[in-house]
Amino acid sequence: MIRLVPRGPEDSLIEFSPRLKGKGNPITRDLVYGHHCDWCGNVIQAMFLTDEEVRIHPYEATKVISQGDKNEGELLKIVPNSTDRASAYRVDMYRTKNGNAQLIRLKNHMLRWEGVTSGNVDDFFEVGERCCRYAGIYTRNEEEIINEMALVCNYNRLMVGLAKVHIPLSFLSEWKPPYTWSSLNHKLVPAIGKGNTMMMIARTTLKAGVVNGFVSLYDSWDKKVAQEAKEVPTAVV
């Protein structure tokens, strides 16, 4: 099992406990940042300090959740197992002058940027099994996250003025979504450690219904900005 232990921005940890007894020792590492998905119960991504690469295969127990209309949210299986031996994580090792770190990311739980260029929804995901109904975008600048999500959803109005409009993440809580936009369509995942919030969007939303959501979001933002501009007292000469 891979588990994130939240202890504040500086002291958070990542724990690796072996899936099977006697197959590896438990490991604990200092976490830089990490995200955990409440829906599927997996660690989406985690960057932790380590000099030697941690082989996650003995510790990994990724839950695969069904995404059908009738049985959505049911646990289908846990990988790796005797038939599916491949890991569901992509591992990057950072070796630098000033320290080493390892980044693990759950494949198909993070969107790929290839999809934006090709316009093909399948290009957002890697070939293989998709473990959760959500896929997320992580950016270092929280102000950009809504714009990036709009970019992923090919929202054309934003493509034009993308560099100019920055909707803060906090605005999402004020926003009243339209009736076509379900509360399950997007999800915010706070970071554990020193990272930013990750925004996740349902896979089905990528295919349809996203435009209405974003039109509403940007219109609400425009109204708010216009309202604030009115409220600013102007000096009358």
Add this chain to the structure above:
Amino acid sequence: MRRIRLQAGQLPFELPQIQDFSKPVVELHKNGRYLLFKAIDIASADILRDLMERMACNRMRELEYWGVKAEDPGQPVVADWHKVELWKHLDGDIARHPLCQILKANGVEISTVPTLENYIRKEFGKQQIENTPFPMPAVSGDTSLFQRCQVGMNLLCIKDFSEPDAGGRTYKVFEKGKHYLVVSVGGSGNDIVRISTQQLSDNLVMQDVQGSFAWSVFHPEMEQHFDDSEETDLGPTVEEAYPELIAMNRKAIDKIGYPIYDHGKIDAAMAATKRGFLNCSAMRMGKTRTSIAVAEIWGSKKIAILGSENVRLVWEKEFKKVGITDYVMVDSVYDLQKPGRFYLIKYGWARKKSDPTDLERRRYSNYLHPSERVVSRAVAWTPKSQQITVYQHNPCPHCGEPMERPHLRRDKGGPVKLTWVRSEGYMCRNKKCVWTTDNRKIKGAAWGGKLIQHKPGTYVDTGLAGHSKCEYSAVRGRRCNECGETDGVWVPQVTKRFKKYFTVVIADEIHHVKDRSTQTAEAVYRLRARRKMGLTGTLLSNSAMDAYWIMSWVIGGPSECFPYLHKQGMKEFEDRFCEHAILEKPTGQKDEETGEEIKKTIRRRLPYFKNAPDWWRFAAPKVLRRNYKDPLYLKSLAESGMQMPDCGPPQILRVPMTQEQVKLMLSALKDFKDVYQKAMEEAKVKNQDLNGQFIMSQMTAMRIVATIPSFINKRFDKDIYTGIPGGGKMYHIATITKDRILNGGKVVILTDFVEMQKAVEAELKDYGVIRFDTSWDIDQRREALDRFNEDDEIKILVAGTRAVSESLDFSVANTCICCDILWAPGDQAQAWSRILTPTDRERKCEIFIVLSENSIDEHMYSVFYSKLMMSEQGMDRRSVNRRAVEINYSWFAERVIQEEANLTLQLRESDSNSVILVDVNEGLMEDRPE
């Protein structure tokens, strides 16, 4: 050579440094020819990884997305962080690269590591020198500006030009001091140059007819209004830009003390500043000695000199003349271990390799071939093809019968049956196959000293037996990776053993390796060295593409002065420099709806340059060229008491063929037409292009008839031709030769046909003839050449055009007669230039090209002339008449068809025996229709 190093701070730009140490930092490293972005802390590593992934998104590649204002709107957008080529950023601030700017926008500091910093500092200076042009004086021509104008040319207005408008008022069309662009040339039936009336600026919109001025032959005064000299201004030369370096090199040359011409000294001093260059000075201008001087200045300890057998002789002679003794003639790999500085290597030896089964392997008929193979074959008279399975059995090496192998088969429920199959067979079961093993020379072993007679039908190929169970996909090249069996003994090219042995490689007569696919080219291009030099007098024979691989090897790349890499760069190079003709060709298929024949467009390369000034600017930094009219060359010759022979352009003798020869030519022409039409039909059926090589090979018969018709008898083993062996040409060749000998001269006669050489030898045997035989070894060649040069009794040298096309000195002869011409003018020019060596006496030389009238010779000359002009255009900056550049294919085809009628007419008249002398300037090219 002492290198002048640029001191710190001498760069005209600043390298990126860390400004804020609290931010994450990415360092720039040199990774081969690429730039490596390396994070030095975890935060920057994470940002770098994230950005690399984001570059898959087109929108994110744009600087605007990251809030960065692009300095240059046309800046290329680079997506791959691993493919940032360093050479492209040597001349500017590397931090201006879009990726660096994106990193900065993401709060990352950029710094350069000392290794990269030092490299840029060093390389920047070197590239400056490499990009500085050699002097490239233009050959003065009388071609008018109107004739020189080409599309895209930038013209400077030097005098205001005004014209009346519709209302009768004059308005200024072109203003003095401003630049205008040529937008089109030519036109339907009229020769018109259209110049855009809008002055050149960054945002110029090309206007073809509406916004342009039509300059025709009715505006001769326009010549006074424009100037194109800026177009061909190549900037300061090496001598002007780096006087201190040149002075230092000159000092070094003087110290060496070799006798070198003045122009050779300057050339050597300039060339030594570069890492690689091509010395393309005209033939007999002292290139060899200049190269020795350059190698001396470079201070190299191991120098390889590659050349043909004749070239080696000349180099040896030169070494003896300048007093160099530490040279080695390399004939085996052991010779490379001998102490020496200069290693003379033959092309023939360097390219040696042995792969006996190569051809069989390509034909799928080698030892390890698959037992069955599916091939597609064209169905006769239809554009379709069908799939056929070809069974290939292994033959017994003793009787040739297909070998077999046992195959155990069990039908459902039945007993196991043994059958013998031929597929992948390895046993010979022929009862009559008798084979022996001769062990009589083997002594000591138990089986030695015997001649073993084996029983018939018992031969087993153990190698194939092992291989019989392998998949064919396991066969890679000559070896099966599954069983380890090989199809033959392979000896790799000898250059593999010494490819890194030399610090300098000099490839003499480098035009021999213009085709990358040849074994010689493979051998030469494998040699690596810090400095490379190529010598040739005829760099361009067919088109600009001849120079591509030569430059690619000598200059190396990609770099600023040669931004092309291997095969990928070929296309870009061709598009930039080569002119193409777009032809429409019928495909043999008809459109179902309209019933019209479908035509396909074919792009043919022409010999001329697309944009000659662009080529001159590109070639000037790499190509060192002097021609016979170069003032410095003439001056240095005069100073050393030598003179260039007085020689005009080659004279064309169009001689009529004899009656019998004409008859033979007619039948050869008919045969050719039949073959040509058949080939055309076949090509149509197969939906393929016409095989040019095949058509050329079919023209050989016509070439033979035009030059040496008696050779036809030998070829067909019949007495078809009973006239004079040399046909109509022989009389004129003999007359000119005898005349020149009576006037006390010697004559060199060149022909590509050995039979013609023999015929000429027989015809002129009373005048002292030597026939240069290519089968002679070094000593025989040396002796024959010495005899021709020193013996007064020997007056004539008959040789093959390609056999003497390089490095030899026939300055005792004043006349050269070319009995026929080659397709490649470079080789022909090399051959006749052998008599043009400067000497200490005044000489008048003549070069004759003898062509049979109304024959293939004339067409060959047409191609020959256009290639010759292209070579002069490229190498000597000769302005070429626009009309000459346009090649009219239909004209060429019509001329070939007309020959038959002309020959028939000649046969009827048959009274003309006069020779027609054509001046080269009024050559056949000028006959073309406008």
